[in-house]
Amino acid sequence: xxxxxxxxxxxxxxxxxxxxxxxxxxxxxxxxxxxxxxxxxxxxxxxxxxxxxxxxxxxxxxxxxxxxxxxxxxxxxxxxxxxx
Amino acid sequence: xxxxxxxxxxxxxxxxxxxxxxxxxxxxxxxxxxxxxxxxxxxxxxxxxxxxxxxxxxxxxxxxxxxxxxxxxxxxxxxxxxxxxxxxxxxxxxxxxxxxxxxxxxxxxxxxxxxxxxxxxxxxxxxxxxxxxxxxxxxxxxxxxxxxxxxxxxxxx
Numbered sequence: 001x002x003x004x005x006x007x008x009x010x011x012x013x014x015x016x017x018x019x020x021x022x023x024x025x026x027x028x029x030x031x032x033x034x035x036x037x038x039x040x041x042x043x044x045x046x047x048x049x050x051x052x053x054x055x056x057x058x059x060x061x062x063x064x065x066x067x068x069x070x071x072x073x074x075x076x077x078x079x080x081x082x083x084x
Numbered sequence: 085x086x087x088x089x090x091x092x093x094x095x096x097x098x099x100x101x102x103x104x105x106x107x108x109x110x111x112x113x114x115x116x117x118x119x120x121x122x123x124x125x126x127x128x129x130x131x132x133x134x135x136x137x138x139x140x141x142x143x144x145x146x147x148x149x150x151x152x153x154x155x156x157x158x159x160x161x162x163x164x165x166x167x168x169x170x171x172x173x174x175x176x177x178x179x180x181x182x183x184x185x186x187x188x189x190x191x192x193x194x195x196x197x198x199x200x201x202x203x204x205x206x207x208x209x210x211x212x213x214x215x216x217x218x219x220x221x222x223x224x225x226x227x228x229x230x231x232x233x234x235x236x237x238x239x240x241x
Contacts, residue, residue: 041177041206041227041229044204044205044206044229045177045206045227047203048201048208051203052200052201
């Protein structure tokens with residue numbers, strides 16, 4: 001499994017748990033708010049879990065961008081220095 | 085640090101019948117807290133129960149047990165904040181909470197709360213509740229966010 005696949009799988013797990021879905025239900029580009037009825041509290045919970053797991057700090061301003069799994073991966077990769 | 089009931093009232097906006105902590109026995113700000121809640125037959129949740137009900141009808145409601153633990157987490161968070169910080173914690177999510185055995189009138193619940201993470205105006209706590217040496221609940225993750233106090237407090241005309 002490539003680094004990217006591994007990271008995507010881990011992030012998918014976090015998102016699924018917070019949104020109360022099965023990991024396979026979380027599509028890469030599906031909008032959390034429109035597709036899964038996420039709200040700002042769930043977004044903060046996702047952000048907090050990611051920061052804890054990867055020991056990385058992500059500015060809250062990035063929340064606006066983190067609306068799909070793919071977008072979350074891009075933001076985290078940028079702040080965690082992933083070369084995915 | 086130990087907090088009596090009056091000190092809890094000064095910290096939390098909750099009042100009868102929803103102030104569900106009696107005392108805090110120890111606090112290490114930013115880390116952990118141990119709080120006590122005594123359950124009695126005088127609780128409003130037992131008012132109006134018909135005579136002759138089965139014993140399990142007197143089990144303390146799970147929602148109140150979780151709220152009581154959450155109030156312990158709120159006290160811990162409030163005591164962990166820097167001076168001058170305002171706003172009140174509002175409980176927003178509970179995950180991976182397991183109730184292990186019922187609690188009855190006469191039981192004294194001890195909540196052991198650990199503050200896991202404080203980030204982006206949100207706090208996450210974890211812990212367990214005990215009656216004597218029996219664990220009665222496990223709390224995987226309790227989340228609260230901070231809200232302005234005047235948005236939470238009763239509006240006075």
